[in-house]
Amino acid sequence: MKHKIALLADVHGNMSALKAVLNDCKTENVTEYWFLGDLIMPGPGTNELFQLLESVNTTLYVKGNWEDCFLEVLQKDIDLDHETDVYIARLTQFQCENLNEAYIEKIKCLPMHQVENRNALSISISHHLPQKNYGGDLSPDNDQKQFDQLFDQSYDIAIYAHTHHQLLRYSSNDQLIINPGTVGQPFYKWDKFQSDRRAQYAILEIDDAGVADVHFKRVFYDIETELVHASTQQLPYLNLYTEMLQTGKTSTHDHQVLQGVNQQFHYKEDVIQFFSERYWPKVEKS
Numbered sequence: 001m002k003h004k005i006a007l008l009a010d011v012h013g014n015m016s017a018l019k020a021v022l023n024d025c026k027t028e029n030v031t032e033y034w035f036l037g038d039l040i041m042p043g044p045g046t047n048e049l050f051q052l053l054e055s056v057n058t059t060l061y062v063k064g065n066w067e068d069c070f071l072e073v074l075q076k077d078i079d080l081d082h083e084t085d086v087y088i089a090r091l092t093q094f095q096c097e098n099l100n101e102a103y104i105e106k107i108k109c110l111p112m113h114q115v116e117n118r119n120a121l122s123i124s125i126s127h128h129l130p131q132k133n134y135g136g137d138l139s140p141d142n143d144q145k146q147f148d149q150l151f152d153q154s155y156d157i158a159i160y161a162h163t164h165h166q167l168l169r170y171s172s173n174d175q176l177i178i179n180p181g182t183v184g185q186p187f188y189k190w191d192k193f194q195s196d197r198r199a200q201y202a203i204l205e206i207d208d209a210g211v212a213d214v215h216f217k218r219v220f221y222d223i224e225t226e227l228v229h230a231s232t233q234q235l236p237y238l239n240l241y242t243e244m245l246q247t248g249k250t251s252t253h254d255h256q257v258l259q260g261v262n263q264q265f266h267y268k269e270d271v272i273q274f275f276s277e278r279y280w281p282k283v284e285k286s
């Protein structure tokens with residue numbers, strides 16, 4: 001039997017990019033869709049991102065580190081003296097103001113690691129490492145032994161995301177490793193690649209003989225439409241989202257930049273007021 005699986009990851013709230021990718025998948029006659037985590041934040045997409053994944057044959061969704069960041073804010077597992085934590089918390093507030101309760105519950109129940117079998121192949125799927133969905137272990141320039149960690153059991157293929165870089169390589173034992181890149185948030189250290197703002201994904205084709213094709217794709221979408229949507233939704237940190245989409249520069253760990261925006265818009269006070277009323281009292285009781 002022939003399988004044509006779209007590998008999608010790291011949408012990061014970018015509805016316009018996800019729409020463009022799903023349209024492209026239709027022209028490729030994809031049979032199923034696997035989502036590898038980091039659906040929401042920092043972009044303006046909320047319910048519509050979940051609905052887009054539901055509108056196609058999405059058979060798998062593993063939890064990214066940004067889904068965990070979202071849950072940590074609900075659990076009050078953050079330090080609001082850190083500008084990055086205020087940033088994540090204010091973006092989480094934006095999600096909570098918009099997301100259906102059913103989707104919040106869905107995020108709480110996401111698995112971190114899945115194993116799928118297609119024809120004779122056993123395939124491991126995780127946002128980063130199977131037991132660790134954050135960190136820099138699988139950065140494309142890291143040592144081979146880091147990548148071998150993906151195969152603590154005898155899978156034939158390991159698929160991961162998180163680094164926002166499309167990649168195909170092998171383990172020391174010749175097992176296949178695939179990273180489909182990022183739908184919504186491309187970035188590079190290399191300047192000439194940074195100007196390519198297209199959405200990235202991959203299609204894994206499996207037939208009776210084995211892996212028939214791994215097709216890395218780049219899809220154009222209209223960044224201006226996305227920015228108008230972000231502005232209409234009154235997305236917090238709109239200036240940082242604009243810069244990120246246009247240039248690839250991310251400010252998630254830029255203390256100074258975040259401090260400026262957090263102070264200007266009183267985001268720390270917003271967050272304390274919002275979560276103290278709705279979410280944190282439940283945590284404190286339990």
Ligand SMILES: [Mn+2]
Pocket residue numbers: 010038064065066127162163
């Ligand atoms: Mn990630």
